Amino acid sequence: MRMLILPLATMVAALTMVSAADAATPIAGRWLTEEASAIVTIAPCGAATCGRITKLIKGPPSGPPLDRNNPDARLRDRPIEGLVILTEFKDGGDDWRGRIYDPKSGKTYKSILKREADGGLKVQGCIAFFCRTQRWTAAR
Numbered sequence: 001m002r003m004l005i006l007p008l009a010t011m012v013a014a015l016t017m018v019s020a021a022d023a024a025t026p027i028a029g030r031w032l033t034e035e036a037s038a039i040v041t042i043a044p045c046g047a048a049t050c051g052r053i054t055k056l057i058k059g060p061p062s063g064p065p066l067d068r069n070n071p072d073a074r075l076r077d078r079p080i081e082g083l084v085i086l087t088e089f090k091d092g093g094d095d096w097r098g099r100i101y102d103p104k105s106g107k108t109y110k111s112i113l114k115r116e117a118d119g120g121l122k123v124q125g126c127i128a129f130f131c132r133t134q135r136w137t138a139a140r
Helices: 002-021
Strands: 029-032 038-045 048-056 084-091 096-102 107-115 121-127 130-138
Touching: 038 084, 048 096, 084 107, 096 121
Parallel strands: none
Antiparallel strands: 029 038, 029 130, 038 048, 048 084, 084 096, 096 107, 107 121, 121 130
């Protein structure tokens, strides 16, 4: 019996190490967008990870901007600040995959997020295999 327990414990430990090695670097935190116009807070939301615009840094002097370009007319009066723009992100092993909403265009794209060696966040919005990339920095 003792001989059976040792190999089983070794296998469980090895599987745990393999699955931890396949996990993407965490992306939770506060991120300053590339154009330094907003802070996006990324955090767990249910079984996935989401990101919300928690602070607008550059807004129009006319007042808080609204989600005017949303394809759903019922949502066009939502303020941009507080808007969830990253949804359904799941750990893809090397990166995080989900969807990103662009309030400027009112379009939602497939998205890939990845922590970079310098601590920044590579943010991609993709149509088929064409991707637009931004680099976000950690907000203080």
